[in-house]
Amino acid sequence: MLVLSLLTVLATASSSEVEEPIECPTCIHINETCFNVSHVLDLDAPFRNQVVIHKLSMLRADNTLFYAFEPRIEDPEYYKVGFVNLDAQNISGIITSDNPLNFGSFDIDQDNGVIYLGGSEGIYALDTNANKLSSYSSRGDTITDVFFKNNVYFVKYNGHGITVKKGDNFRILLENTPVRLFVINKYDFIVFVNNFGLHVAKGETTRRLSKNAFFRGLAMDLDGNIYAWWIDGIYRVFVDKNLNDSRVIKIADLPKIGALTFDNENNLMFTSSRSLYRLTKVESVCKI
Numbered sequence: 001m002l003v004l005s006l007l008t009v010l011a012t013a014s015s016s017e018v019e020e021p022i023e024c025p026t027c028i029h030i031n032e033t034c035f036n037v038s039h040v041l042d043l044d045a046p047f048r049n050q051v052v053i054h055k056l057s058m059l060r061a062d063n064t065l066f067y068a069f070e071p072r073i074e075d076p077e078y079y080k081v082g083f084v085n086l087d088a089q090n091i092s093g094i095i096t097s098d099n100p101l102n103f104g105s106f107d108i109d110q111d112n113g114v115i116y117l118g119g120s121e122g123i124y125a126l127d128t129n130a131n132k133l134s135s136y137s138s139r140g141d142t143i144t145d146v147f148f149k150n151n152v153y154f155v156k157y158n159g160h161g162i163t164v165k166k167g168d169n170f171r172i173l174l175e176n177t178p179v180r181l182f183v184i185n186k187y188d189f190i191v192f193v194n195n196f197g198l199h200v201a202k203g204e205t206t207r208r209l210s211k212n213a214f215f216r217g218l219a220m221d222l223d224g225n226i227y228a229w230w231i232d233g234i235y236r237v238f239v240d241k242n243l244n245d246s247r248v249i250k251i252a253d254l255p256k257i258g259a260l261t262f263d264n265e266n267n268l269m270f271t272s273s274r275s276l277y278r279l280t281k282v283e284s285v286c287k288i
């Protein structure tokens, strides 16, 4: 069972309308708003003894959650991607092929229902409508992070910069900068993590927002807000037009978080071990 801890002091009710706080042992506070944490399902995959899930993302058209995880040690692959339909949980599985592809990262082209998967044999595309997996790019490279925004963006193992594939052409952003994890918002601000910490960049200008190099992941909600997570909780990255005014702020204590994403109603969902939880906003003041 997940141990939830209190983050912020209860919002002080105004003297005119004193609201009786409701008891909610399963709630947490995020920025003084109360959220109920409810169990959605347990992911059913051949996990390692210690469950490691690196990334979560929803295929929005049919409410299917995809997740990248580390399979059992005796598995020929060291990373895999599984999926489960949140409306019909019996529709689930693991993306497989004849040879080891070690998909450790992926992202989704929602408009076309294509999942781009990065692994030890470059990038593959899974067309979910045709149920067809095919090689897409960079066959000789190990790809460690993939992002989709009109085009496929990716980083190579131990590489510098972020490569964008536009048709048959490749362009490199942040050419001299090592990048491990990244997301790009709609205004083309790049938030990335490398061995020096968490940064925000626009064009060739970069600002470091945190020296913590161990953020485990980055995710964007449906409004384009950017979140990061680490072993101790969830952080929000505030991106400002003036990069110097950008910040990363811890918003919730959630120990043992695996990965996080947002459902089709923009509720935050996260994993802890093999369990998937959803945060739903509680409209009253709550006592935890």
Ligand SMILES: *[C@@H]1O[C@H](CO)[C@@H](O)[C@H](O)[C@H]1NC(C)=O
Residues within 6 Å of the ligand: 031, 236, 249, 250, 251
């Ligand atoms: C918390 O809420 C206040 C008021 O709505 C807002 O100004 C602030 O940016 C929020 N902080 C975080 C960390 O979300």
Ligand SMILES: *[C@@H]1O[C@H](CO)[C@@H](O)[C@H](O)[C@H]1NC(C)=O
Residues within 6 Å of the ligand: 022, 023, 024, 026, 036, 037, 038, 039, 282
């Ligand atoms: C929180 O969710 C649980 C079910 O997961 C429910 O029983 C409980 O009433 C909810 N509490 C609030 C305050 O919404």
Ligand SMILES: *[C@@H]1O[C@H](CO)[C@@H](O)[C@H](O)[C@H]1NC(C)=O
Residues within 6 Å of the ligand: 088, 090, 091
């Ligand atoms: C999943 O369950 C639903 C309803 O229980 C059923 O109609 C459907 O055929 C099942 N699908 C699979 C792939 O087993």
Ligand SMILES: *[C@@H]1O[C@H](CO)[C@@H](O)[C@H](O)[C@H]1NC(C)=O
Residues within 6 Å of the ligand: 242, 244
């Ligand atoms: C941002 O900070 C850098 C380094 O401290 C400084 O050189 C630059 O002028 C600042 N930019 C703005 C727009 O304030």
